[in-house]
Amino acid sequence: MSSTRYEVRASTAVITMDHPPVNGLGAALRSGLVDALDRALADPAVTAIVLAGNARAFSGGADVKEFGTPQAAAEPRLPVVISALEDSSKPVVAAIAGICMGGGLELALGAHYRVTRADAQIALPEVKLGLLPGAGGTQRLPRLIGLEAALNMIVSGATVPASRLKDTALFDEVVDGDPVDAAVALAARVVADKLPLKRARDLKVRDPQAEAFVQFARNTVGAMAKNLPAPLKCVEAVAWSLNKPFDDALRMERESFIALMHTPESRAMRHVFAAERAAGKIAGLPEGTPLRTVAKVGVIGAGTMGGGITMNFLNAGISVVLLEMKQEALDKGLGTIRRNYENSAKKGKLTAQQVEDRMALVTPTLTYDAFKDVDLVIEAVFENMDVKEQVFRTLDEVCKPGAILASNTSYLNIDRIAAFTKRPSDVLGLHFFSPANVMKLLEIVRGAQTAPDVLATSMALAKKIKKVAVVSGVCDGFIGNRMLARYGAAASGLINAGALPQQIDGALQQFGLAMGPFRMGDLAGLDIGWATRKRKAAEAGVEMKPVVADKLCEAGRFGQKTGAGWYRYEAGHREPIPDAVTEALIADYRAANGITPRKIGDAEIVERCIYALVNEGARILAEGIAARASDIDIVYLNGYGFPAVRGGPMLYADMVGLPNVVRALRRFAAEPGADASWQPAPLLVELAQAGKSFN
Ligand code: NAD
Numbered sequence: 001m002s003s004t005r006y007e008v009r010a011s012t013a014v015i016t017m018d019h020p021p022v023n024g025l026g027a028a029l030r031s032g033l034v035d036a037l038d039r040a041l042a043d044p045a046v047t048a049i050v051l052a053g054n055a056r057a058f059s060g061g062a063d064v065k066e067f068g069t070p071q072a073a074a075e076p077r078l079p080v081v082i083s084a085l086e087d088s089s090k091p092v093v094a095a096i097a098g099i100c101m102g103g104g105l106e107l108a109l110g111a112h113y114r115v116t117r118a119d120a121q122i123a124l125p126e127v128k129l130g131l132l133p134g135a136g137g138t139q140r141l142p143r144l145i146g147l148e149a150a151l152n153m154i155v156s157g158a159t160v161p162a163s164r165l166k167d168t169a170l171f172d173e174v175v176d177g178d179p180v181d182a183a184v185a186l187a188a189r190v191v192a193d194k195l196p197l198k199r200a201r202d203l204k205v206r207d208p209q210a211e212a213f214v215q216f217a218r219n220t221v222g223a224m225a226k227n228l229p230a231p232l233k234c235v236e237a238v239a240w241s242l243n244k245p246f247d248d249a250l251r252m253e254r255e256s257f258i259a260l261m262h263t264p265e266s267r268a269m270r271h272v273f274a275a276e277r278a279a280g281k282i283a284g285l286p287e288g289t290p291l292r293t294v295a296k297v298g299v300i301g302a303g304t305m306g307g308g309i310t311m312n313f314l315n316a317g318i319s320v321v322l323l324e325m326k327q328e329a330l331d332k333g334l335g336t337i338r339r340n341y342e343n344s345a346k347k348g349k350l351t352a353q354q355v356e357d358r359m360a361l362v363t364p365t366l367t368y369d370a371f372k373d374v375d376l377v378i379e380a381v382f383e384n385m386d387v388k389e390q391v392f393r394t395l396d397e398v399c400k401p402g403a404i405l406a407s408n409t410s411y412l413n414i415d416r417i418a419a420f421t422k423r424p425s426d427v428l429g430l431h432f433f434s435p436a437n438v439m440k441l442l443e444i445v446r447g448a449q450t451a452p453d454v455l456a457t458s459m460a461l462a463k464k465i466k467k468v469a470v471v472s473g474v475c476d477g478f479i480g481n482r483m484l485a486r487y488g489a490a491a492s493g494l495i496n497a498g499a500l501p502q503q504i505d506g507a508l509q510q511f512g513l514a515m516g517p518f519r520m521g522d523l524a525g526l527d528i529g530w531a532t533r534k535r536k537a538a539e540a541g542v543e544m545k546p547v548v549a550d551k552l553c554e555a556g557r558f559g560q561k562t563g564a565g566w567y568r569y570e571a572g573h574r575e576p577i578p579d580a581v582t583e584a585l586i587a588d589y590r591a592a593n594g595i596t597p598r599k600i601g602d603a604e605i606v607e608r609c610i611y612a613l614v615n616e617g618a619r620i621l622a623e624g625i626a627a628r629a630s631d632i633d634i635v636y637l638n639g640y641g642f643p644a645v646r647g648g649p650m651l652y653a654d655m656v657g658l659p660n661v662v663r664a665l666r667r668f669a670a671e672p673g674a675d676a677s678w679q680p681a682p683l684l685v686e687l688a689q690a691g692k693s694f695n
Helices: 027-042 078-086 103-109 125-129 137-145 147-156 179-192 210-224 230-243 246-261 264-278 304-315 327-346 352-360 385-398 414-418 452-464 478-497 501-511 517-524 526-540 548-554 580-592 602-622 629-639 649-656 658-669 682-689
Strands: 004-009 012-017 048-052 057-059 092-096 099-101 113-117 121-123 173-175 296-300 319-323 362-365 376-379 404-407 427-432 441-445 468-472
Touching: 004 027, 012 027, 012 179, 027 048, 027 078, 048 179, 057 092, 057 103, 078 103, 092 103, 092 179, 099 103, 103 137, 113 179, 125 147, 125 230, 125 264, 137 147, 137 230, 137 246, 147 210, 147 230, 173 179, 210 230, 230 246, 264 629, 264 649, 296 304, 304 319, 304 327, 304 352, 304 427, 319 327, 327 352, 327 362, 352 362, 376 385, 385 404, 385 414, 404 452, 414 427, 427 452, 427 478, 441 452, 441 478, 441 629, 452 468, 468 478, 468 629, 478 501, 478 517, 478 548, 478 580, 478 602, 478 629, 501 517, 501 602, 517 526, 526 548, 548 580, 602 629, 602 649, 602 658, 602 682, 629 649, 649 658, 658 682
Parallel strands: 012 048, 048 092, 057 099, 092 113, 099 121, 113 173, 296 319, 296 376, 319 362, 376 404, 404 427, 441 468
Antiparallel strands: 004 012, 427 441
């Protein structure tokens, strides 16, 4: 199948890129373009050429499917295609509509004239993948729109509507109708009036303040980009447009592009980009699975989670019935929602009218009557199976057939919850993260009987409320919290062995985590884990052996909400202050357990905590709880503050090298009294031995 179409209108050849969905510039399209160009040049009846895409996309740039494959580097490479256009002896006019980004924009920059629809979306977003535009974008764009504007676009990667660039040399015509018709007309005029073949490369960057602006950009970008190499490289490359011969600058730009391609930061950012797309593909869920309509949602529980969950739907214009047990709790929950919106209004993010419009979409209730016609219910009541049972039995009685029944449980078994109803295929987990109106992640927990259309509807809904969804199987804590339990255990093991909370948090924050485990514990409340440990001991019929965290709770230290936990907090402040009381409790614990504290380095802290995540991740993968390693990465990046430049725990393990991870785990497992969970997961060992990686 050809990826270009070719037709001649009057004496103009129209080459149309035809590679759905967004005309990604894969090898087939690149060679198709060159062939079509050669055909037009060879045809004496053709006097000009129009290069077009479709209404949705001129071109979205590189073909993501080719990333990391030999096709990405196959000839003709993109710079060759662009030079071929630029050097064409017949005028080339690009006709732009829809998205025109990355390599797609660089391609258009090779044309002699450009006609665009006003609403076309223009960007060079390579920096968001840890790269710079590598096919002349850093040299041609400043020549056409000026140094400052080009630097801003290239360093931010931001998308700009074409209309905003209408007064620059980038566009010869900005139209509201079909850009192809306009481009064909312009091409005819260029031929008739013998207008010159304008090549961007022949222009000079005109800007009297250029050098000063570049220096300013170096300073600000250097400070803002922290450890990311790409933004500064973008500045340097654009600076070459001022004083380097064009071809030298192109070569240097290409070299920088290739060097950045090999940085761990870019690898991680490209991984995340691909991982987010992969997470949407679900086994046993054919594309085009019919969706159920979700126009009205019921939320049960107006506490920490119920309130935040409700806001997601109000923000998307979906009405919500919010149920509580007591008027007081209902008022409190609604008050929190309103306060959140009013705070956004104070910051100028919402108008007063928008606050009212959103509040008008929520109907508070104390009875289930209002649940008769809801399309989806999300339960966010106490984390207790008896309470969940009572709620789901009631829902089964009152909800209409076809309503989706979801639980926001953090740990409990969705299949057991589903079994409280006579419609287990309508039940699944929709696990939001706190604060639910802010955190991007949604774990969608697929029960043994969850129907495909229930899953598909939930995935689509996640998109609508702007969440990143990952599907998890059923297990204690699902993907994220099950791994977090191992991470927490590794951190508390380090405390026992000789480290202090501030050292562990410091080491992990230095690694890039938004918050170390002890600060996070203080924020979430230590009483939750305490209650869970008590419950689990009771369920197992064993006597609980208190750990340091239990001792803190026994002393009334639940974290920020009580002014002290692992750290202490000044009234009204959230800044954690290391506390001698905690240190004394830790020392007592070590003494009581006959532990002589040892000195522990930051590298060991990171190894133990992160490899604990990786090891449990490997088990989750082997059990099929997660469909792919990259799904686990998405969970950690969007729900647990894992640093994007590390690409998630599983990609991090790949980058460290799985044999190295296995060796470290074996070392930890061999220590006297080590927990069995340090044994490397069979899948991890298998991959390491085969020289393979997770991704
Ligand atoms: P919460 O205590 O803040 O809120 C629970 C609310 O449910 C309370 O307002 C309570 O009055 C109400 N409620 C209890 N039983 C009810 C019933 N039968 N009918 C109607 N309302 C009832 O708890 P939360 O932190 O919002 O947690 C709710 C659920 O979300 C739990 O399953 C929890 O595991 C899960 N979760 C919590 C977090 C978190 O960080 N807090 C994160 C993800 C998931």
